[in-house]
Each structure stands twice: as C-alpha cells, then as structure tokens.
Amino acid sequence: MGSVPESVPAVRVFIAGGSYAGLSAAVNLLDLGNGLSPRMSNEPYAHHPSVPKVNFEITIADERDGYYHLIGSPLALADADYAKKAWVRFQDIPGLQLPNVKFVQGSVSSVDCAAKTATVIDGTTKEAVTHPYDYFVTATGLRRVWPVVPQALTQKQYLVEAETQIKALDNAKDGVVVVGGGAVGIEMAAELKHVKPHLKVTLVHSRDRLMSSEPLPDDCRDKALEMVKETGVEVLLDHRLASSTKVDSPDGSSKYEVQFTNGHKMTASVVIMALSNSTSTASYLPSSATDPEGYVKIVSNMSFEPNSVPNASSHFCAGDVAKWSGIKRCGAAMHGGHYIAHNIHQSVLQQQDPRHEPRFQHLQEIPPMIGLAVGKNAVAYSPDGGLSSGPEVMQAYFRDDLGWAICWEYMQLGGRKPEVKLQEAAA
Ligand SMILES: Cc1cc2nc3c(=O)[nH]c(=O)nc-3n(C[C@H](O)[C@H](O)[C@H](O)COP(=O)(O)OP(=O)(O)OC[C@H]3O[C@@H](n4cnc5c(N)ncnc54)[C@H](O)[C@@H]3O)c2cc1C
Numbered sequence: 001m002g003s004v005p006e007s008v009p010a011v012r013v014f015i016a017g018g019s020y021a022g023l024s025a026a027v028n029l030l031d032l033g034n035g036l037s038p039r040m041s042n043e044p045y046a047h048h049p050s051v052p053k054v055n056f057e058i059t060i061a062d063e064r065d066g067y068y069h070l071i072g073s074p075l076a077l078a079d080a081d082y083a084k085k086a087w088v089r090f091q092d093i094p095g096l097q098l099p100n101v102k103f104v105q106g107s108v109s110s111v112d113c114a115a116k117t118a119t120v121i122d123g124t125t126k127e128a129v130t131h132p133y134d135y136f137v138t139a140t141g142l143r144r145v146w147p148v149v150p151q152a153l154t155q156k157q158y159l160v161e162a163e164t165q166i167k168a169l170d171n172a173k174d175g176v177v178v179v180g181g182g183a184v185g186i187e188m189a190a191e192l193k194h195v196k197p198h199l200k201v202t203l204v205h206s207r208d209r210l211m212s213s214e215p216l217p218d219d220c221r222d223k224a225l226e227m228v229k230e231t232g233v234e235v236l237l238d239h240r241l242a243s244s245t246k247v248d249s250p251d252g253s254s255k256y257e258v259q260f261t262n263g264h265k266m267t268a269s270v271v272i273m274a275l276s277n278s279t280s281t282a283s284y285l286p287s288s289a290t291d292p293e294g295y296v297k298i299v300s301n302m303s304f305e306p307n308s309v310p311n312a313s314s315h316f317c318a319g320d321v322a323k324w325s326g327i328k329r330c331g332a333a334m335h336g337g338h339y340i341a342h343n344i345h346q347s348v349l350q351q352q353d354p355r356h357e358p359r360f361q362h363l364q365e366i367p368p369m370i371g372l373a374v375g376k377n378a379v380a381y382s383p384d385g386g387l388s389s390g391p392e393v394m395q396a397y398f399r400d401d402l403g404w405a406i407c408w409e410y411m412q413l414g415g416r417k418p419e420v421k422l423q424e425a426a427a
Pocket residue numbers: 016017018019020021022061062063064068070071072073074106107108109139140141142144148149184187281284318319320321328329330331333371372373
C-alpha cells in the first residue's frame with residue numbers, strides 16, 4: 001500500500017466502535033486515502049486528479065480490546081475452540097497495524113459536535129481523554145445482555161467468561177431452556193444442540209410462531225421451526241415465562257424451576273434469556289442526534305440529520321445503532337461502514353477543492369431479509385431471493401464458522417488483497 005507524503009494535511013477521523021460498521025469504515029478509508037478503490041466497492045473509484053491521496057489519521061475507540069465476531073456468539077459460548085477464534089485483539093489484526101491507525105481501548109462518554117471533540121474513559125486508567133477530530137463515525141451498535149453476548153472487555157476475561165459458561169452447559173444434566181424464539185434464541189438453541197447433542201435443549205416462545213416480532217413471512221417462520229426441531233431442540237410455543245427460580249438440588253448442582261403463565265412448569269440446569277431487549281449505546285451523543293429510543297437519526301448519505309447537531313455533515317453513523325429500515329444485520333453494518341468511508345472522502349475532496357461536487361453514496365431503504373443459522377442448516381429470506389434453506393444455504397451464508405471467515409475476508413482484516421490492486425492496475 002503506498003504511503004502519503006508527509007506534507008499533506010492530516011484528516012482526523014474518529015471511529016467509535018471497532019466492529020463490523022466501524023472497521024469497514026476504517027479499511028475503506030485507508031484504501032481511499034492511498035488512492036485505491038475502496039475494497040468493498042464493486043466498481044473502481046475515480047480519484048480526483050489533483051487530490052490523489054488523503055492523509056487520513058484514524059482513531060478507533062472500543063470498549064473491548066479486540067474485534068469480536070458477534071454473529072458467532074451462539075457458538076462461542078458453547079464451544080471452547082471456537083471461542084478462541086471469535087475474539088481477535090486489535091493489536092493482532094494484521095491489516096490495521098499501520099502508522100495512521102490508532103486504537104484506544106475505552107468507552108466513548110461524550111461528544112461535543114460543535115467543538116468536534118470526543119471524550120473517552122480509558123479502559124485501564126479510567127481517566128477521561130479528549131480527542132479532537134474532523135469527522136466522527138458512530139458505530140457502537142446495541143448493548144445486549146449476557147449470555148447473548150459476552151460482557152468482558154478484554155480477550156483474557158472473555159475466555160474465562162466463555163469457559164465458565166461452556167462448563168455450566170456441559171454439566172446441565174437437567175437440560176437448558178432458551179427463552180425467546182427470535183432469531184438470536186433460535187440460533188443459540190440450535191447451535192447448543194448441534195455442538196452438545198447429549199444436552200436436552202428446549203426453546204420456549206411466548207407466541208404461536210417463532211420470530212414473531214421480525215417482519216418476515218410466515219413460511220420463513222415455519223421453515224425455521226421445522227429446522228430447529230430437526231436439530232433435536234424441543235420447541236414450546238405459546239409459553240410465556242412467568243418466573244425462573246434457582247432451587248436447591250440434592251447434589252448441589254445448578255437447578256432452576258421455570259414456570260409459564262399457562263401453568264406449565266419445568267426444571268432446567270441453565271436458563272438462557274435470549275429476549276430482544278437490546279438498547280442503544282449512543283447515549284454519549286447529544287440527545288438531539290437520536291430518536292426517543294436512542295437510535296441515531298441519519299439521512300441517506302449516512303450523516304446525521306441536518307441541524308440535529310452542530311456540524312451534522314461531519315458526523316456519520318452506520319450499523320445497528322443507526323435509525324434505518326431493515327432487520328439489524330452485520331451485512332448492513334459493513335455496507336454502511338463502506339458508504340461512510342466513501343462519503344467522508346467525497347466531503348474531504350470538496351474541502352480541498354471547492355469546485356468538486358461531492359458524489360455521495362446513498363443508502364437505500366432495506367427490506368426485511370434474514371440469514372439464520374440453524375445447526376447444520378440455514379434459512380434465508382429476502383424479497384428478491386425468496387425463501388431458501390438447507391446445508392448449501394448454510395455454506396453460502398456462514399460456511400463452517402458462523403460467518404467468521406466471510407466477515408474477516410470481506411473486510412480484508414488480514415491485509416488488503418493483492419489481486420484487487422492487480423485488477424486496478426489492469427483497468
Ligand atoms: C447472538 C447474535 C447472533 C446474530 N446473528 C446474526 C446473523 O446470523 N447474521 C447477521 O447478519 N446478523 C446477526 N446478528 C446481528 C449482528 O451481529 C449485528 O447486526 C452487528 O453486530 C451490528 O454491527 P455493528 O458494527 O453496528 O455493532 P456491534 O457489532 O454491536 O459492534 C459495536 C462495537 O462498539 C463497541 N462499543 C459499544 N459502545 C461503546 C462505547 N460507548 N465506546 C466505545 N465502544 C463502544 C462494542 O464494544 C462493539 O465492539 C446477530 C446478533 C447477535 C447478538
């Protein structure tokens with residue numbers, strides 16, 4: 001990758017959140033800064049003849065000390081080998097070890113959009129450090145509870161957390177109850193049964209169909225039910241949880257009494273709450289930037305809504321925390337990160353050459369679509385592709401590692417692929 005001459009003024013981009021959306025913004029910005037086409041673009045990028053390169057200085061702040069493949073959670077919290085793979089410390093991501101990329105481990109606590117500064121509480125020292133920026137990217141996703149996602153902030157703590165959970169599951173002689181038959185609950189129950197076939201796994205859902213709150217057609221919900229049952233998971237529909245109480249067991253092992261509002265009772269060694277009670281992480285932004293639920297209000301070029309904050313056009317948001325149509329998905333988060341990089345670059349070109357008319361990428365409305373891993377199979381639905389399912393769908397959407405390699409390769413975190421450069425050279 002070519003380096004930028006030192007005399008070019010630096011453009012400071014501060015990215016809050018180093019996962020699918022944030023890292024996608026970073027890697028595509030690196031490409032654009034180096035005069036290359038963004039790696040996620042289907043078409044070659046026409047660079048400005050008098051601004052062929054931009055000296056981007058990228059700061060990525062994350063509460064975690066690494067990139068965590070969130071999609072892999074159902075497997076990471078069931079299989080120790082996979083758990084090791086699912087979290088890669090930022091310092092171990094080869095494609096991001098560059099002089100113009102800095103990682104800050106800490107929690108973004110406030111942003112002054114007028115002054116263009118972001119304050120981060122350092123994860124180790126707990127001190128507040130203020131970072132000036134030219135462009136700000138919000139990519140902090142949603143906050144989700146344990147054990148849907150690990151709560152640890154370092155790889156070391158996370159491996160302990162995962163191991164403890166895996167041991168508890170191994171010893172679950174009274175079985176495991178997964179509460180919540182949305183996409184996350186289905187994947188958690190199916191993955192658990194797939195990895196530990198000896199376990200009795202029960203998925204309970206309050207409504208008469210799985211994925212009842214996702215805007216999906218009934219045949220997709222029915223296919224998901226058929227496939228989750230095929231894995232050996234027992235499914236209880238129309239079962240709303242009333243209580244789950246820890247009770248004494250004669251041998252001291254973990255035991256819960258689970259009661260439902262329809263009067264049904266059962267016991268389990270482990271109860272996993274997989275209810276969709278995720279909340280926004282964007283409380284560090286001025287409240288004018290978000291809707292009442294905390295989602296960031298953006299326009300189609302992914303910048304903050306005009307006038308919602310000072311300098312709205314220098315503030316961008318992608319991923320789960322953005323207020324946009326569609327089921328929250330990692331593909332949409334990466335796509336959004338790519339568009340933000342493109343649009344920041346266009347905005348920089350305009351600053352450096354006022355005659356430049358920015359050609360922004362605009363996010364389209366996203367119809368409901370899903371790819372759901374269910375043990376050895378997957379179910380996929382989109383309005384264009386319709387419903388499909390089976391092992392070949394699993395291969396296409398997730399391969400054999402719940403999409404870890406697909407995401408890693410798409411973002412080219414191992415380093416930008418040489419063949420992309422060759423294509424450009426030939427073009
Ligand atoms: C169990 C599970 C299974 C899923 N399966 C699928 C699937 O099969 N397919 C699919 O497409 N999608 C799936 N999803 C959804 C997908 O994971 C999300 O859409 C995706 O993670 C969104 O990416 P993001 O970059 O916006 O946010 P995230 O991946 O949530 O990343 C946000 C990052 O910001 C950091 N952060 C948060 N707050 C702060 C702060 N204040 N300061 C600094 N850093 C902060 C976090 O530590 C995190 O690293 C699944 C989700 C879950 C929970």
